Amino acid sequence: MTRLISLATSCCHRRRPSMWYRRVAFSGYNDSVQCVFRAFTSTPSYNQENEHVSPPQSSLEITPAGKGAPPPAVDLGPIEVASKSMGQVIFLGSPASGGVIFASLALGDPKLAAFAALGAITANTTSRIIGLDGETWNDGLWGYNGALVGCAASVFGPAYFPYAVISTLIGAAAAPLVSASLKGALSQPQWTWSFNIVALTSLLRTRPLLPNTNDDDVATPTTVFEDVQKLLETYGTSVNSLTAGVEPVLLSPLTGISQIFVVNSSLTGAGILAATAMYSPMLALHAVGGCATGSAVGYLLGADVTAISDGLWGYNSCLASMAVGVFFVNSPQTMVLSATNAAASAALFGAMGPIFGAYGVPCLTLPFCIVATASYLLEGHIPGLKLAKNPHSPEKNK
Structure with missing residues (x-):
């Protein structure tokens, strides 16, 4: 014992x-x-x-996660990240807003919505496979350029459906690689440079918009794709009838917002505007004001009324105004810069359009990228113009 x-x-x-x-x-x-x-x-x-x-x-x-404790570093799921990527196209870091945007795209163009989702998921998956930054993954920033690549492939890409899918997969997979390369080269936000680089590289090679391109000459092995195409056309006619009787020029600000995603639909633009208002009401004002300013500049420059009604003069201006609202502290000088950015983007669109049109391609969002880059460098040169420490929205920027 x-x-x-x-x-x-x-x-x-x-x-x-x-x-x-x-x-x-x-x-x-x-x-x-x-x-x-x-x-x-x-x-x-x-x-x-x-x-x-x-x-x-x-x-x-x-x-x-008590007071002062950092939130746990938990990776979000692929669906939630893809929704964030849809929102990040217009600076909305919210999966709920991204989901509303996707639904709005499906309302205006179901095929394009599917391609946008495919592009976002492909870009995010590629970033995951090659081991890119996880925090950027959670913010949806690896995938928003891929979503735009999918939109461009749906509208400007090959008419044959399987080729358009392959084009989306390749372009969307390349987008995060370009973004990762630019991350070390740029001392400012990347805007949509990666999307422009990837999409224009393809479009300038294939030249799908040349007048002698005839989509009807593209043969399909079965009638499945033809039936789907007819169904989509019928659906589009039904949706467009909802706004029949309204002067198209009056709806150009909403249509311009939808053209950010290469959709020509005022209803889609209204849905995207609602998603923006969910995230930030003041940012929604920047979006509408910027798009309306771009349309007005197009009218003053003698642009074709059809192009103005289709929102082509407004989408770059919308993005440029929203960029100011997101990255600058709200002030009277910021509001002036927002309007100035919108006007400059529309003028630059008018100058670049004929140049790229000679090669049969659109200038995409290059005017926005150029103007946003220039305005971002104005801090310190204009009194009262200050960049936000943690960019979010006009209500929260300090």
């Missing part, structure tokens, strides 16, 4: 090398208290000797 008591006493004083901890949070009504308990104890002398040793990370640890 004496030996058993001695053996038990020696075991109680044995040093245990484990330094794992279990963190438990007790939450009250107004505060959160974090208490730390040792999962495995050791002698006081051992603890004093190893105070500098940090505990290893363990699956046993539970770290609460």
Whole structure:
């Protein structure tokens, strides 16, 4: 019996090398208290000797997100990230807004919506496979250029459906690689440079918009694609009838918003505007104001009324105004810059359109990228114009 008591006493004083901890949070009504308990104890002398040793990370640890504690670094799912990517096309870091945008695209052009989703998922998946930054993945920033590549492939890409799908997969996979390369080269936001680089590289080679291109000459092996095409045309006619009787020029600001995603539909534009208002009402005002300013500039420059009604003079201006609202602290100078950006983007669109049109391709969002880059560099040169420390929206920028 004496030996058993001695053996038990020696075991109680044995040093245990484990330094794992279990963190438990007790939450009250107004505060959160974090208490730390040792999962495995050791002698006081051992603890004093190893105070500098940090505990290893363990699956046993539970770290609460109390006041002042950083949120847990948990990767979002691919669907939620894809929704964020749809929103990030117009600076909306919200999966809910991205979902509304996708539904709006499906309302105006179901085929294009499917290609946009395919492009976003492909770009995000590529970034995951090659091991690009996880925080950027969670923000949906690896996929928004891919979504735009899908939109461009749906409208300007090959008429034969399988080829358009392949074009989307290749272009969307290349978009995050270009973005990763530009990340180290640019000291400012990337805007949609990657989309323009990838899409224009393809379009300038294939020249799908030349007058002698005849989509009816493209043969399909079965009638499946023909039936789908007829169904989409019927659907488009039904949707367009909802706005029949309204002067197209009056709807040009909404149509211009939809043209950001290469959709010609005022209803889609209204849905995208609603998604923007969900995220930031003031940013929605920047979007409408910028698009209307671009349309007005097109009218003053003598542009074709049909092009103005189709929103072609407004989409770059819309993006340029929204960029100011997102990246600058709200002030009177910011509002002036927003309107100036919109007008400059429309004027640049008018200058670049004929140049790219000679090669049978659109200038996409190049006017927006150029004007947004120039305006971003104005900080410090104009009193009252200040970049936001954490860009979000006019309501939250400080």
